[in-house]
Amino acid sequence: MHILIIYATVEGQTRKIARAMEDHLQSLGHAVSCCNAIDAPPSPENFDLVLLGGSVHIGHYATALKHYILANKAAIEARPNAFFSVCLHILSGEPKAMEEAMDITRQFTDACQWTPKRVEQIAGALKYVEYDFFKRFMMKQIVKREGGSTDTTQDHEYTDWARVKLFCDEMVALAEKGVGVK
Numbered sequence: 001m002h003i004l005i006i007y008a009t010v011e012g013q014t015r016k017i018a019r020a021m022e023d024h025l026q027s028l029g030h031a032v033s034c035c036n037a038i039d040a041p042p043s044p045e046n047f048d049l050v051l052l053g054g055s056v057h058i059g060h061y062a063t064a065l066k067h068y069i070l071a072n073k074a075a076i077e078a079r080p081n082a083f084f085s086v087c088l089h090i091l092s093g094e095p096k097a098m099e100e101a102m103d104i105t106r107q108f109t110d111a112c113q114w115t116p117k118r119v120e121q122i123a124g125a126l127k128y129v130e131y132d133f134f135k136r137f138m139m140k141q142i143v144k145r146e147g148g149s150t151d152t153t154q155d156h157e158y159t160d161w162a163r164v165k166l167f168c169d170e171m172v173a174l175a176e177k178g179v180g181v182k
C-alpha cells in the first residue's frame with residue numbers, strides 16, 4: 001500500500017509522531033511518504049491512504065495544513081483518510097476534555113470543509129527546556145489544569161507510542177477493506 005503522511009509541527013512532536021508512523025508502516029512493508037505541510041507536499045492522488053496531522057497551539061492548527069487540505073480536498077476524500085491531532089488537552093483522560101479536544105479538531109476540519117473518516121487524539125509533549133520564559137510560564141499554568149508536569153527543569157513526553165502504532169494498524173485495515181473509498 002502507498003501511504004501519505006502530511007504533518008504540521010511547531011516544536012517537533014508531531015514530526016516525531018509522523019516519523020514513528022512512517023517507521024512502523026514501513027516495517028509492515030508499506031511504501032510511505034512523510035512530508036511537512038510547509039514543504040510543498042505531493043498530492044494524495046497516487047496514494048491508497050492519507051494521514052494528516054497537526055498540533056494544537058492556542059486552540060488552532062497550522063495554516064499550512066489548512067491550505068493543503070483545501071487545495072487537495074477532493075483527492076483526500078476519494079481515499080481512506082484520517083486526521084491525527086496532537087495536543088495536551090486530553091492529558092487528564094476526562095471525557096469532557098476529550099470532547100473539547102474533538103470540538104477544536106471539528107472547528108478546524110469544518111473550516112477545511114472536510115470530514116475525516118477518522119479522528120485520532122494523541123497526547124503531545126511539554127518542551128519546557130526549549131520554551132522561552134513566557135511560553136514556559138504560560139504552559140506551566142495551563143498544564144496545572146490539564147494534569148501535566150509543572151517541573152520545568154526538563155521536557156515531558158506524553159505520547160502513547162503503542163497507541164500510535166495501533167492507530168496506523170487500524171487505518172491500514174480500514175484501507176484494505178476499502179472503507180472510506182467513495
Ligand SMILES: Cc1cc2nc3c(=O)[nH]c(=O)nc-3n(C[C@H](O)[C@H](O)[C@H](O)COP(=O)(O)O)c2cc1C
Pocket residue numbers: 008009010011012013014015054055056057058059060086087088089090123124125126127135139
Ligand atoms: C504556546 C503553546 C500553546 C499551546 N496551546 C495548546 C492548546 O490550546 N491546547 C492544547 O491541547 N495543547 C496546547 N499546546 C500543547 C501542544 O499541542 C503540545 O505541546 C504538542 O506536543 C505540540 O506539538 P508540536 O511540537 O508538533 O507543535 C500548546 C503548546 C504551546 C507551546
